[in-house]
Amino acid sequence: MLEERTIHFGFEEFVDLLMLSLSTDNPLTNLVLGGSKPCTRSSCMTNSRLSNSAFISSNSGQNQMVKLIVQKSKKKLLCAQMENLFVELLLSFLTIPLGAFLHLTKDDSSQLALTNLYNSISCLRDGKYLKSEHANSELLYPKVNTSYPRVTDLLPIYALRAYTSRFLKEPATFIVSDNLEVTASSMDIISKLNTLGVPVGDMEVLEVNIGEKEAPLLLKACLSSTLALTDFLNALSEKTKGKLINLKL
Structure with missing residues (x-):
């Protein structure tokens, strides 16, 4: 019942194995026998939706405030509005081993x-x-390679000799979509969404503090989902048993 195979592993095969290791629980089988393909933005979209629209977050002096815009009728996270420090946290994910x-x-x-x-x-x-x-x-x-600057204090990923700096040049306001597309925006986010066909009355704004307890949950969602912000909220809401905080229009 056993069959022995010899497989050539080149650059493309190792990249596929890396992607399958992040998206399946049997990457070698899928790679050799042609099962699941490495995750792509179109193939890995899930039907995940917000289980609760607000929840408790931890209290920390280093927390970063993020505004999350939710479409009430569909219970769907539309996007997030954030400042430099939170975007620096997101960018730091690209440097983590x-x-x-x-x-x-x-x-x-x-x-x-x-x-x-x-x-x-x-x-x-x-x-x-x-x-x-x-x-x-x-x-x-x-630890993060010392050639990269220490840009956040919310993750213990830096060596002691890492130097403190930033990836971004100057203060700005950014809009981050559910799948983590980051754009700079000088336009009010509510007005922007209204021009895209989402009525103002169908939106609610949730202010959330991201601290040391929340950052690893966000990191995990970023590497396991194409709806990272929604899955992060679901995980945090489950962890806090859906308790509400500071919901306002």
Whole structure:
């Protein structure tokens, strides 16, 4: 009942394996036998919707305020309005090693195959396989490369010698869509959405604080969904049992 195959792994195959590791729980089977394809923006869209339109967030002096615009009739998150510091947090996600991502977001319910790879390190650290305890730490708790600036204090991903700086040039207001497309906007977001056919009376604005407890949930949603903000809100609402805060028009 067994069949042995020899597969050539080139650059494209490794990229496909990386994408399948982030989107399926059996990436090798899918890669070799042609099952699920690497996730794309069109193929991975889900029907996720907001389970609650408001919730409690943690109180931290370093929290970043974000305005979320929800369409009430469809219970759908339309977009978010935010300032530089929150966009810096989003941009920092692009610099995080996968090991750090798994360390920050790991939970028992995760179906990512990379979680199994991460957990396998504990079986290799008995002195026979990993060359040193430092190698173990590099895999389980990697830091952002020191060539990148420290742009946020909401994630423990920077080495002590990392320098503090920014990716963005000057203060601005940004609009972020549910799938994390970021654009700068000088136009009032409510007026902009109204011109796109969403009545003002069908919108509600939710102000949410993003702190150290919320940032890993947002990071996890960004790497596992094309509706990242909606899935982040669902996860946070579930964590806080849907308790309401500061909802206003």
